[in-house]
Amino acid sequence: MAAEARIAALEELRGLILACSKCSHLVGSRHSVVFGVGDPSARILFVGEAPGADEDLQGEPFVGKAGELLTKIITAMGLSRDSVFIANILKCRPDTPGQTSGNRKPRPDEMATCLPWLERQIDLIQPRVLVALGATAVEGLLGKGLAGITQLRGSWQEHRGIPVMPTYHPAYLLRNQALSEKRKVWEDMLQVLDRAGYPISAKQRGFFLNRE
Numbered sequence: 001m002a003a004e005a006r007i008a009a010l011e012e013l014r015g016l017i018l019a020c021s022k023c024s025h026l027v028g029s030r031h032s033v034v035f036g037v038g039d040p041s042a043r044i045l046f047v048g049e050a051p052g053a054d055e056d057l058q059g060e061p062f063v064g065k066a067g068e069l070l071t072k073i074i075t076a077m078g079l080s081r082d083s084v085f086i087a088n089i090l091k092c093r094p095d096t097p098g099q100t101s102g103n104r105k106p107r108p109d110e111m112a113t114c115l116p117w118l119e120r121q122i123d124l125i126q127p128r129v130l131v132a133l134g135a136t137a138v139e140g141l142l143g144k145g146l147a148g149i150t151q152l153r154g155s156w157q158e159h160r161g162i163p164v165m166p167t168y169h170p171a172y173l174l175r176n177q178a179l180s181e182k183r184k185v186w187e188d189m190l191q192v193l194d195r196a197g198y199p200i201s202a203k204q205r206g207f208f209l210n211r212e
């Protein structure tokens, strides 16, 4: 698809998604529908779980603490938030009735309802690679019943013909500061860069060498 037609189609899709009312309980609780952000022709599409409180307020995915870390990872890859695409399995923040803070995992029915929107985004963007950030993104893109994220990360999977790299969610890296875990995600990202056709510098390859 030509770049201009793709931009127009994605804008049309944005209008549909922002007006979505399929999950009536979320329509009542959300501040925004978080469509996604980035290059409509991105080679790499990062898929997260669902908007948190910050994302719900700002209408943009991954703008909170986990988002800051994701942005750092993307920058270390030699890319920017504008040159990739970032979206979530769920476009609305899962509601937390009776709670004033915290997040909850999307439910299977919410994921099944929302997934067709992400699939339409994928169909239009046609990325070379999908990155599934954490277990919920893996479940959304690859289905339930696979091995856990610890076993799956680092090994290529497929979603409707597009390579999927499962990796840890940045929020996990914030909870577990061990260098060994950061290093695993970085190794996954080197595979992603390679598969997406980006060059990898010696500095990028050696990022974690000679560190404990």
Ligand code: URA
Pocket (backbone or CB within 6 Å): 048, 049, 050, 051, 052, 055, 060, 061, 062, 063, 064, 066, 067, 088
């Ligand atoms: N975590 C996610 O999975 N997605 C966001 O947009 C923000 C935090």
